[in-house]
Amino acid sequence: MAGRTTLLALLAGAAALADASQGDREPVYRDCVLRCDQWNCSGAGLQHFRSHQPIYMSLAGWTCKDDCKYECMWVTVGLYLREGYKVPQFHGKWPFSRFLFFQEPASAVASFLNGLANLVMLSRYRTSVPASSPMYHTCVAFAWRDQAFQENEP
Secondary structure (H helix, E strand, O other): OOOHHHHHHHHHHHHHHHHHHHHOOOOOHEEEHHHHHHHOOHHHHHHHHHHOOOOOHHHHOOHHHHHHHHHHHHHHHHHHOOOOOOOOOOEEEOOOOOOOOOOOOOHHHHHHHHHHHHHHHHHHHHOOOOOOOHHHHHHHHHHHHHHHHHOOOO
């Protein structure tokens, strides 16, 4: 019983630590996102956002709330820098400037190249290993599962 209670206490403590990044916990950031969401993401504000949002951003799935988080992140970063503090993380990531719809272009390019390498190697595997091999279908299934997982990473 005591072991179970200790484990629960440790898990609760770990969950509290993993709640948010420093930037996410910043009241300025939270207030900014709340105000931006109220003003820009409903009614006439949402219509204005949608009419001015570039087509590539909407096709990539960027929402008004995402845009609020991005803009408020930079407001908070500016505040930290003016006050002489180090730049905090937001949502577990360091802030990067957005290029087109990529917030981390180098990461996106690396993920694309990784996916391409996986497809090339899967193609080589399928051509060099006979389909009658005992684990052939299992390897192909896991390769496709891994490929699908990588494409869905943020």
